[in-house]
Amino acid sequence: MARARGRSVDQVVAAYLDHLTVERGTSHNTLDSYARDLRRYAAHLQAHGVTDIGAVEPGHVTAFGVALREGDADHRPLAASSAARALVAVRGLHRFAHADGITEHDPARDVHPPAPARRLPKALPVDDVLRLLGTPPPDGERALRDRALLELLYSTGARISEAVGLDVDDIDAEERTVLLDGKGGRQRLVPVGRPALEALDAYLVRARPVLAKRGRGGPAVFLNARGGRLSRQSAWQVLKTAAARAGITASVSPHTLRHSFATHLIEGGADVRVVQELLGHASVTTTQVYTLITVNTLREVYATAHPRALG
Structure with a gap:
C-alpha cells in the first residue's frame, strides 16, 4: 500500500471522526467528546510546532497527558476520568492513522491512560x-x-x-x-x-x-x-x-x-x-x-x- 505523506493533524482528526461515525456507529455524545478532546490535542501539538501527523512522537503524546492533568494557559486541569477519556481518543486517532497507512509508526502505542481513581461506594448511615x-x-x-x-x-x-x-x-x-x-x-x-x-x-x-x-x-x-x-x-x-x-x-x-x-x-x-x-x-x-x-x-x-x- 502506498503511504500518504504530509497529512495534517486536523485532516486526520476529521478522517478519524468520519470513520467512527460511518464505520463504527459511534454515538453522538461520544463523538462530541472525542471531537472536543482531539481539537485540544491538535492545538497542543500546534503550540509545540507540530502540524503534520507523521511528525508526532511519543513525547508529544506524553506531554499532552501531563497538560490534561495539570492544565495549561488555555485549559483548566481535567478530572482523572476526563483525562483518561481524552487519551483514549488520542490513542484511537494514532491507531487509525497507522492502520490506514497514513503514518509509519504509532507514537501513542505505549502511552496509557492513567488508571481511574477508585470510587468508594456510597453507603447510608x-x-x-x-x-x-x-x-x-x-x-x-x-x-x-x-x-x-x-x-x-x-x-x-x-x-x-x-x-x-x-x-x-x-x-x-x-x-x-x-x-x-x-x-x-x-x-x-x-x-x-x-x-x-x-x-x-x-x-x-x-x-x-x-x-x-x-x-x-x-x-x-x-x-x-x-x-x-x-x-x-x-x-x-x-x-x-x-x-x-x-x-x-x-x-x-x-x-x-x-x-x-x-x-x-x-x-x-x-x-x-x-x-x-x-x-x-x-x-x-x-x-x-x-x-x-x-x-x-x-x-x-x-x-x-x-x-x-x-x-
Missing part, C-alpha cells in the same frame, strides 16, 4: 437505613411488596437484579436463607434476618396472591401490578420513593442498600472474606474497597475527636 425501613408505607398490596423488597435488599446485600430474579422456591424460611443467582451464573446461599423474613411472610401471604391473580401465575417472588415479574427499574423506583418518603436527602442508587449492608458489616467487625461470600464477589479485592470506607470513617472521627489530632 445506619440511622438512615433504619428510618428508610421504618417509615410506614401506604396501605395495599404493593406497599407490602415494597416493604419486603427493601428489607430483603438490606438484609442480604443482594443486587437489585438478584432480588427481582428470586423465585418463591428460592426462599427457605425454616433455614432463614435465600438462594441468589449472581453474576456469571454463580449461586450463593445468604442468611436472612428476622425482620426481612417477617416482611416477606406478610407479603407472600397477604399481597402476592392478589397480584398473582392478575398475571399468569409465574414463580417470581416480587410481582408488579399486572402480576408479572417486577423489573429492575421498578425496584429501583421503589427504593427512590421510599428514600424520599423517609426524608433521606442523600442520593440513592440501585446498589445503595447493598453498599450499606457491606459497609455496616465491616464496621461491625465482620471478616472481609465473609463479606466477600455474602456479596458474591469473585475476588476479595473487590470487597476490600469497603475496608477503605471504614478507615476513612475512623480518620474523620479521630480528626474531630482527638485533642491532638491536628497538632
